Amino acid sequence: MRISKLALLTLATLATFTVPFTSPATAAAFSGEISVRDQVHIAQDGTVTLSGTYRCSGASPLRGVFVSSSLVQDGTQLGFGGTDAVCDGVEHAWESSGPVNPLGDVDLGFHAGRAQVDAHLMTLEASGGWLPLPHALAGGRESVDLVDHRAH
Structure with missing residues (x-):
């Protein structure tokens, strides 16, 4: 039986890019906690900084x-990029910041007063497909005081 060069090349390409999946570590093997500072400040330049501490251990290498x-405030939610976590059982500080109005002239309506911060320890896990999806390991929503230093 003769295999065409194209079929052989296709099989070789698939074999090269096929990576065996290993089972991700279960949440039971992970222990973690995260906290949020009770005050969030919007600086004069419109930068908001969220911060707190976390501790985790047992994460799969x-x-x-x-x-x-x-x-989160008044139904508006503004997300910030992820910060790498070190899961060595020691408490670490975390901080994320960015513009409170990332769309420029569009005011998202954040103001001084009560707000919430969603903070989670996350990982990416493949669940039945090739594309890894975010998976929360620990965390939740905490109430904070939002202090606005911008001149209005």
């Missing part, structure tokens, strides 16, 4: 863990 955070 095959996957990374990161801190995900967002500011």
